[in-house]
Amino acid sequence: MAEIRNYTVNFGPQHPAAHGVLRLILEMDGETVVRADPHVGLLHRATEKLAESKPFNQSIGYMDRLDYVSMMSNEHAYVMAIEKLMGITPPKRAQYIRVMFAEITRILNHLMWLGAHGLDIGAMTVFLYTFRERETLMDAYEAVSGARMHATYFRPGGVYRDLPETMPQYKESPFTDKKKADELNANRQGSLLDYLWDFTEKFPDCINDYESLLTENRIWKQRTVGVGIVQAERALQLGFSGPMLRGSGVEWDLRKKQPYEVYDELEFDIPVGKTGDCYDRYLVRMEEMRQSNKIVRQCIEWLRQNPGPVMLDNHKVAPPNRETMKHDMEALIHHFKLFTEGYCVPEGEAYSAIEHPKGEFGIYLVSDGANKPYRVKIRAAGFAHLSAMNEMVKGHMLADVVAIIGTQDIVFGEIDR
Amino acid sequence: MSEPLVKQLGDIFEDSLVACEEALGEVTVEVSKDDLLDICRQLRDQDELAFEQLIDVTVVDYLTYGQDEWATTEATGSGFSRGREESQPVRKSWQRERFAVVYHLLSIAHNRRLRVKCFIKENRPSIPSVIDIWASANWYEREAFDLFGILFLGHPDLRRIMTDYGFVGHPFRKDFPLIGNVELRFDAKQNRCVYEPVSIEPRVLVPRVIRKKKDETVYVAAPEQGGRDG
Numbered sequence: 001m002a003e004i005r006n007y008t009v010n011f012g013p014q015h016p017a018a019h020g021v022l023r024l025i026l027e028m029d030g031e032t033v034v035r036a037d038p039h040v041g042l043l044h045r046a047t048e049k050l051a052e053s054k055p056f057n058q059s060i061g062y063m064d065r066l067d068y069v070s071m072m073s074n075e076h077a078y079v080m081a082i083e084k085l086m087g088i089t090p091p092k093r094a095q096y097i098r099v100m101f102a103e104i105t106r107i108l109n110h111l112m113w114l115g116a117h118g119l120d121i122g123a124m125t126v127f128l129y130t131f132r133e134r135e136t137l138m139d140a141y142e143a144v145s146g147a148r149m150h151a152t153y154f155r156p157g158g159v160y161r162d163l164p165e166t167m168p169q170y171k172e173s174p175f176t177d178k179k180k181a182d183e184l185n186a187n188r189q190g191s192l193l194d195y196l197w198d199f200t201e202k203f204p205d206c207i208n209d210y211e212s213l214l215t216e217n218r219i220w221k222q223r224t225v226g227v228g229i230v231q232a233e234r235a236l237q238l239g240f241s242g243p244m245l246r247g248s249g250v251e252w253d254l255r256k257k258q259p260y261e262v263y264d265e266l267e268f269d270i271p272v273g274k275t276g277d278c279y280d281r282y283l284v285r286m287e288e289m290r291q292s293n294k295i296v297r298q299c300i301e302w303l304r305q306n307p308g309p310v311m312l313d314n315h316k317v318a319p320p321n322r323e324t325m326k327h328d329m330e331a332l333i334h335h336f337k338l339f340t341e342g343y344c345v346p347e348g349e350a351y352s353a354i355e356h357p358k359g360e361f362g363i364y365l366v367s368d369g370a371n372k373p374y375r376v377k378i379r380a381a382g383f384a385h386l387s388a389m390n391e392m393v394k395g396h397m398l399a400d401v402v403a404i405i406g407t408q409d410i411v412f413g414e415i416d417r
Numbered sequence: 418m419s420e421p422l423v424k425q426l427g428d429i430f431e432d433s434l435v436a437c438e439e440a441l442g443e444v445t446v447e448v449s450k451d452d453l454l455d456i457c458r459q460l461r462d463q464d465e466l467a468f469e470q471l472i473d474v475t476v477v478d479y480l481t482y483g484q485d486e487w488a489t490t491e492a493t494g495s496g497f498s499r500g501r502e503e504s505q506p507v508r509k510s511w512q513r514e515r516f517a518v519v520y521h522l523l524s525i526a527h528n529r530r531l532r533v534k535c536f537i538k539e540n541r542p543s544i545p546s547v548i549d550i551w552a553s554a555n556w557y558e559r560e561a562f563d564l565f566g567i568l569f570l571g572h573p574d575l576r577r578i579m580t581d582y583g584f585v586g587h588p589f590r591k592d593f594p595l596i597g598n599v600e601l602r603f604d605a606k607q608n609r610c611v612y613e614p615v616s617i618e619p620r621v622l623v624p625r626v627i628r629k630k631k632d633e634t635v636y637v638a639a640p641e642q643g644g645r646d647g
Contacts, residue, residue: 040578040579041577041578041579041580041581044579044580046588046589048589049588049589049595050595053595084441085441236469236470236525237469237551237552237553238552238553239470239471239472239551239552239553241472250525252525257528258528348440348441349440349443349445349532350441350443351443351521351530351532353472360472362472362473362521364473364475364519364521366477368482368483369483374477374482375477375478377473377475377519379472379473379521383556383557383560384553384556386556387553387555387556416579417579
């Protein structure tokens, strides 16, 4: 009689459903997964070690590249850690701008997740729709910071610059005729805030579109309901956070429970799941997008009425503006010192956590009083989630592994760091 | 909110804590290696503490803590590395154990955080694993082992996680160079990838700044000190 033994499948690192560079060793019994062993680290760039050799501000750009689908949220935790150690508070307007962009980032992240998750388990269309909306928000990123993705917009003490009064326009070209260009420019006639307001008007209908494609879809439900169930108790043990924890029915959101910046002045709700399966987490994230939309609208209303500084006037932290530097020697010195040596942060250690789109993203910063961090530790939400992979996929079919990778919202930039 | 926490911890654990302090609104508890498991189990199980989530485990290597190399009289091409503000007292050298394992805990029931620190020796550093108390310690401890070479006793699967298969050394230690020790290239003759000692030189891109003390006495830097960290 033939010997029956388990079969080992090497899933990734080059696999379209592996969300980057996940190498997954799957021990299969027929089509059932007996054991999953994720091998990570293929995208390890030693961000934490690199940060130790750079002045504080130069590492903000590295933070963008951690979770490269929610760029500004990563920066947010990092600049908040520096601010905590230095004991500075950014101006109110800067805080509102940060919160607004943090929520825009959350929408960006969830759109990316929804598209990729849909694509992974066979819903092609959603991907095309979500990327259309992502494009609108990327343009907002570009208008405010000059970069579509890696913005480096949040700085200790505020944000890099105030919101622009005009939006860049599409020009006539061999590929875009006059009529088409005018069409594309229709919502770009006012300021960035007008542009975003226009987006928030339309966006709830877009979510309705996605939901009409998926929520009651028979195939979607077959692929997600009852897959990857994690009980609330277990989710806490495994260090879950964010939508992964809320999907299991734990009402926990740092924006509400440990409010930072201006979240305590804003009105929004925390969606919570019931069973803790992929479908519940899907519903939680969909509702989060609606809530984020609501927060963005509140921020726009506040920002329209309250002009003011967006950066501290402390030249030990924030560079002086260009015009002052032309005639003020002291400003020039400040600028030179800031961009060569950086600034010294008082000795101490701080942990600052934010509600990142993926969960709790924290920066543990140790400073020995130098102009460079002594140690930076990045607490990435996805790392804890992926470590539970074995437990979540055990006993499921091979095809469900893909659904579970999707529901964990894995991005290797932050897991491997 | 956290003021009672310091007091609470003092009441419950009394003398078994090495230190317990609050700074920047964060409570840090220092424990000894032998008490770690007992204290952690109580931190999780006692109702008035209830730290049911282990958020993070990490290591800090205090080898070069407080050192700087800002002092110089001439602008050099090699650049400067670390510098500290002169107003702050400079520590001669780190007086305590080299490694600190740092645990970040979160209590959802009481909505508060706690940092637990445990200093361990430099020679064959090891510490008991908390994996039986919090399952999330699994990968965090693997990462700390990989990057710092700390042995977590009782961990069932202490493999490297971040670095390459067959990697030698523990890269996040302060005495490991930023550019590493080996480089990888494809060798056409042998038709395989080969590892070789690094050929590029470490450098600093920021130019060295001339600095003087307030009383005009001039610092003199040893020339070999500059530009060692990439």
